[in-house]
Amino acid sequence: MKQVTERPESSSEARSAAGAGPGPAGTQAHNGRTTGPGTAPAATGAATTKPSVDTPPVFEIEKLTVRYGGKLAVHDVSFDITEKRITALIGASGCGKSTFIRSLNRMNDLIPSATVEGSVRYHGQNLYASEVDAVQVRKRIGMVFQKPNPFPKSIYDNIAFGPRVLGMDGNMDEMVERALRRGALWDEVKDRLKTNAFGMSGGQQQRLCIARALATDPDVLLMDEPASALDPISTGHIEDLMFELKERYSIVIVTHNMQQAARVSDMTAFFTVVVDEASGHRHGEVVEYDETEKVFTNPSDERTEAYVTGRVG
Amino acid sequence: MEASSTAAAGGPRPNLSRGRTPRSVGESIIKALLFVAALISIATTVGIVVSLLAETIEFFSQVGILEYLLGTKWTPLAGGDQKSFGVLPLISGTLYLTALGLIVAVPLGLGSAIYLAEYASPRARRIIKPVLELLAGIPTIVLGYFALTFITPVVLQGIFGIEVLIFNALSAGLALGVLILPVVATLADDALRSVPSSLREGAFGLGASKPQVVLRVVFPAALSGIVAALVLAASRAIGETVIVLVAGGASANLGIDPRESFQNMAAFIAQTARGDIAAQSVEFLTIFAVGTTLFVMTLILNAISIRFVRRFQQVYE
Numbered sequence: 001m002k003q004v005t006e007r008p009e010s011s012s013e014a015r016s017a018a019g020a021g022p023g024p025a026g027t028q029a030h031n032g033r034t035t036g037p038g039t040a041p042a043a044t045g046a047a048t049t050k051p052s053v054d055t056p057p058v059f060e061i062e063k064l065t066v067r068y069g070g071k072l073a074v075h076d077v078s079f080d081i082t083e084k085r086i087t088a089l090i091g092a093s094g095c096g097k098s099t100f101i102r103s104l105n106r107m108n109d110l111i112p113s114a115t116v117e118g119s120v121r122y123h124g125q126n127l128y129a130s131e132v133d134a135v136q137v138r139k140r141i142g143m144v145f146q147k148p149n150p151f152p153k154s155i156y157d158n159i160a161f162g163p164r165v166l167g168m169d170g171n172m173d174e175m176v177e178r179a180l181r182r183g184a185l186w187d188e189v190k191d192r193l194k195t196n197a198f199g200m201s202g203g204q205q206q207r208l209c210i211a212r213a214l215a216t217d218p219d220v221l222l223m224d225e226p227a228s229a230l231d232p233i234s235t236g237h238i239e240d241l242m243f244e245l246k247e248r249y250s251i252v253i254v255t256h257n258m259q260q261a262a263r264v265s266d267m268t269a270f271f272t273v274v275v276d277e278a279s280g281h282r283h284g285e286v287v288e289y290d291e292t293e294k295v296f297t298n299p300s301d302e303r304t305e306a307y308v309t310g311r312v313g
Numbered sequence: 314m315e316a317s318s319t320a321a322a323g324g325p326r327p328n329l330s331r332g333r334t335p336r337s338v339g340e341s342i343i344k345a346l347l348f349v350a351a352l353i354s355i356a357t358t359v360g361i362v363v364s365l366l367a368e369t370i371e372f373f374s375q376v377g378i379l380e381y382l383l384g385t386k387w388t389p390l391a392g393g394d395q396k397s398f399g400v401l402p403l404i405s406g407t408l409y410l411t412a413l414g415l416i417v418a419v420p421l422g423l424g425s426a427i428y429l430a431e432y433a434s435p436r437a438r439r440i441i442k443p444v445l446e447l448l449a450g451i452p453t454i455v456l457g458y459f460a461l462t463f464i465t466p467v468v469l470q471g472i473f474g475i476e477v478l479i480f481n482a483l484s485a486g487l488a489l490g491v492l493i494l495p496v497v498a499t500l501a502d503d504a505l506r507s508v509p510s511s512l513r514e515g516a517f518g519l520g521a522s523k524p525q526v527v528l529r530v531v532f533p534a535a536l537s538g539i540v541a542a543l544v545l546a547a548s549r550a551i552g553e554t555v556i557v558l559v560a561g562g563a564s565a566n567l568g569i570d571p572r573e574s575f576q577n578m579a580a581f582i583a584q585t586a587r588g589d590i591a592a593q594s595v596e597f598l599t600i601f602a603v604g605t606t607l608f609v610m611t612l613i614l615n616a617i618s619i620r621f622v623r624r625f626q627q628v629y630e
Contacts, residue, residue: 139520149511
């Protein structure tokens with residue numbers, strides 16, 4: 001609650017955004033541009049300044065193409081994701097945002113029919129090289145999903161799961177407390193760590209999932225629409241949390257909520273759906289990737305402009 | 314709908330009263346038929362319990378209840394002084410044979426379930442699952458004679474060189490295991506597959522390996538369903554008649570040597586009911602006493618499992 005009162009504008013915006021259809025989203029995107037990134041530095045300081053060119057990339061994506069059972073899902077994506085920044089992936093449903101983000105920590109491996117071409121270099125190393133172990137990749141690149149998915153265990157055991165399976169050394173109680181503090185959840189749950197995580201609210205469950213991902217001390221946090229199932233207040237909590245987290249972690253977030261993208265991200269990639277005229281099959285491509293402010297105020301592609309102003313999608 | 318559109322503003326009141334139409338009559342007939350169906354199954358259950366209890370009470374008017382429950386010798390069909398009504402050997406034989414069956418079926422059944430639910434390719438699954446279900450369809454008399462004519466002489470005496478009697482607990486127990494293996498495997502497979510894949514993804518996303526995901530997340534999340542599968546399998550083994558009758562022998566045995574012959578309660582009932590005994594004699598009444606005991610045992614087992622399942626059940630959206 002404390003964090004909401006510090007940044008009331010974010011949650012009130014989110015509230016209006018939650019009920020907004022595609023029509024009014026355009027005008028609100030402008031609000032998001034002016035108040036969102038504009039007020040963010042007040043809360044988090046210098047960390048939200050524009051990414052400078054010399055910040056090293058954490059991911060270098062080159063000609064990435066993903067297919068499911070031979071059918072194109074994402075085609076020919078190339079861009080770099082900057083370290084210790086929040087990168088938002090926006091675009092209409094079915095444009096491959098989720099497929100793309102899942103290819104950054106090889107979650108697509110879990111789908112037997114998925115095939116990946118091109119390369120994703122993570123700190124210079126191709127994640128899809130034959131000697132790379134997907135389990136090792138996911139230890140360093142954590143993931144938070146659209147729907148909160150706590151394990152049917154206690155709050156404590158949920159957080160301790162990652163450190164335990166990775167065999168991390170150290171005091172487990174301290175690790176759990178540190179992760180819950182980073183997830184901005186400690187004060188709410190410190191007296192009921194042994195109770196089942198299913199007893200928490202949806203917003204708390206999602207912060208638990210974020211804390212659970214942080215407990216293994218990853219380098220990157222991938223978030224696939226982390227707030228889409230949450231109410232505006234919980235959404236505000238998650239967004240506040242992201243501002244704090246980007247001092248330590250590189251964050252990539254998929255979102256359908258353009259206000260959210262404008263508020264929280266430094267860089268934005270806009271995906272669009274491409275329809276194959278002959279077969280009618282749809283796949284996703286990246287149209288534009290730039291600093292968030294530029295994407296929302298002065299996009300270089302008209303498809304981006306149509307989307308961020310709410311004329312399409 | 315209404316032909317008279319004059320009722321638009323403050324016209325005559327629309328007729329909303331319940332009328333007798335062919336549809337409403339049909340509905341009440343269907344309702345009555347369904348009620349009768351439910352009533353018949355309830356009446357049957359009550360009838361069975363009442364007839365069991367009536368004869369059981371008659372039995373206990375002739376045999377002391379303590380002698381029955383605590384006695385260690387079960388020879389109700391013997392003559393004269395050899396007659397003894399201690400049911401403990403039958404109870405222990407029932408539990409012992411069930412335990413042997415579970416020792417076979419639990420590891421194999423859970424192993425196949427985990428393989429099917431978590432590892433098998435869709436193609437392997439399409440082949441293995443129907444084969445398991447086919448195994449469940451084998452008549453128990455076939456399994457019983459399989460135990461008597463193959464497991465005992467060929468497998469136990471031949472391959473392993475174990476000196477078992479012709480009728481022995483080991484071969485009956487193995488056959489019981491084969492009988493309940495598909496129950497364990499298919500129900501545990503269902504339980505594992507009902508665990509939402511979001512939990513698996515969450516665990517993989519934290520850098521867990523496949524065995525860690527399966528054993529630390531999916532299996533515990535499916536625990537209530539797995540326990541229900543095991544209890545159903547145990548109930549099946551406790552009440553199994555033919556396999557024990559054919560392969561297990563006919564002596565109520567309080568020991569634990571699997572090479573000897575054992576009898577369970579259901580096999581005793583079947584054997585005695587076939588025999589030449591006078592109605593309303595004490596031998597005849599033992600059938601009902603043992604039947605009641607078996608009924609109470611499975612009832613307790615089911616009650617425990619229901620409590621356990623409720624206690625650990627996770628409701629996923």
